[in-house]
Amino acid sequence: MSGAQANVAVLKAQQDDALSLLKQQESLLKAGVIAQRDYDVAVTAYKTAEARYNQAQAQLNQAMLSQQSSASSGVAQTQAQMQQSQAQVQQSQAQVQQAQAQVQQAEAALRLAEVNLAHTTITSPIDGVVVSRDVNVGQTVAASLSAPTLFTIAKDLTQMQVIANIDQADIGLVEQAKSVKFSVDAFPGKEFEGAIQQMRLNPQNVQNVVTYNVVIDVANPEQKLKPGMTANLTITIDERNNVLKVPNSALRFTPTDASGQRLGRSGGNGNGNGGGQRGQRQQQGDGSAAGGAQSGGQQGGGQSNFAPPSAPVLQGQTRIIWVLGQDGKLQSRRIKVGLTDGASTEVLEGNLQEGEMVVTGQTLSSANRSTTTNAAPGFGGAQRPGAPGGGRRN
Numbered sequence: 001m002s003g004a005q006a007n008v009a010v011l012k013a014q015q016d017d018a019l020s021l022l023k024q025q026e027s028l029l030k031a032g033v034i035a036q037r038d039y040d041v042a043v044t045a046y047k048t049a050e051a052r053y054n055q056a057q058a059q060l061n062q063a064m065l066s067q068q069s070s071a072s073s074g075v076a077q078t079q080a081q082m083q084q085s086q087a088q089v090q091q092s093q094a095q096v097q098q099a100q101a102q103v104q105q106a107e108a109a110l111r112l113a114e115v116n117l118a119h120t121t122i123t124s125p126i127d128g129v130v131v132s133r134d135v136n137v138g139q140t141v142a143a144s145l146s147a148p149t150l151f152t153i154a155k156d157l158t159q160m161q162v163i164a165n166i167d168q169a170d171i172g173l174v175e176q177a178k179s180v181k182f183s184v185d186a187f188p189g190k191e192f193e194g195a196i197q198q199m200r201l202n203p204q205n206v207q208n209v210v211t212y213n214v215v216i217d218v219a220n221p222e223q224k225l226k227p228g229m230t231a232n233l234t235i236t237i238d239e240r241n242n243v244l245k246v247p248n249s250a251l252r253f254t255p256t257d258a259s260g261q262r263l264g265r266s267g268g269n270g271n272g273n274g275g276g277q278r279g280q281r282q283q284q285g286d287g288s289a290a291g292g293a294q295s296g297g298q299q300g301g302g303q304s305n306f307a308p309p310s311a312p313v314l315q316g317q318t319r320i321i322w323v324l325g326q327d328g329k330l331q332s333r334r335i336k337v338g339l340t341d342g343a344s345t346e347v348l349e350g351n352l353q354e355g356e357m358v359v360t361g362q363t364l365s366s367a368n369r370s371t372t373t374n375a376a377p378g379f380g381g382a383q384r385p386g387a388p389g390g391g392r393r394n
Helices: 002-031 036-071 075-119 275-283 293-300
Strands: 129-133 151-154 159-167 179-184 192-206 209-219 231-236 244-247 318-324 330-340 344-350 362-364 371-373
Touching (some): 002 036, 036 075, 159 231, 179 209
Antiparallel strands (some): 129 151, 179 192, 179 231, 192 209, 244 344, 318 330, 330 344, 362 371
16 A cells, blocks of 8 residues: 555655646747747656646555455445446546547657758759758758758849959948949940949958948949959049149159259249249349249149149149240240049149140150150150150040
8 A cells, every 4th residue: 555655645746846847848949949849848757747647646545445355344345346336437537538638749749850851952042043052962951059051042134233442542442332344254245234232341350451331333234244253443533624734753743953953943933934034033032033943832732732743642732744835945834633533533623734745754864954844645746756746635
């Protein structure tokens, strides 16, 4: 009798543990932490423990009735037999409940097998074009902590993106970009147009060169552009049409005399006078000399943004350039510069006229002290051997 009671106590403890686990799994299921299958397993375990407890309790009751029946007689024995029959009924009911729990457990296993069967068919999340395939037919795919890549799929090849690496020195200008054009080696001579869609703030440091990624949207209706192509971009920040421009080399030019000494800003004037005569008039206090570079610098240098030849070309600066006069002598011109592309610069205002020969270089000969100037290709009017470049409208 004591052994049956101990068995009932153990089964009761197991039933309580199963009930506690069931409640815990139910709360986790409501929170979305576990799957429905785990909850079904907990329900099955609880019902199994309950059935075993009921069966043990029935056996205990049967043993108690058997004990009482041996000590009793008559009516007591009849009552014991009735209680025994009731215990058998309860035992049968417990067996039915246990069978039902086993059925539920089998159903949970069936659902798990169906889910695993559904996972054997891998469906693409989008309808597109396969760019690359990382597995072959018949190859085993093992999923670990990270999902393996099977295919790389492009959703729409008619809409492409160009990821451009822009140097940190130019990223500020890119924010003002008006248009983007690029070319690829596969189609030489053909330009594609795009639009800046995003400027990513994550810097890329490669060999101490900091660049930023700029995403450019490109329409690709003919699907000529392929993924992975290398593009050469031309980003237009600003443009000027029908303006007078000079080569940047003319802004950096400073004439020298026959002895190799560099002349000052008064080396020539707009009227064709030589540097010595011009400098002499300025020493005499004649501040009204017309067109001189020095007087222009003195009158406007304190108020205007005057820059020396060695200074970088910035918009709004006042610079001095030299032209070749009709008498073959150098004359200075004071101009205000505008937009520049690194090779040529826009002239906003000044006494430079279209077609004048702008000097970009000088070669001195010690034998005849003659001056030879280098022409600026693409600038000025009619060119002649040894003639300098000049202003040109573009």
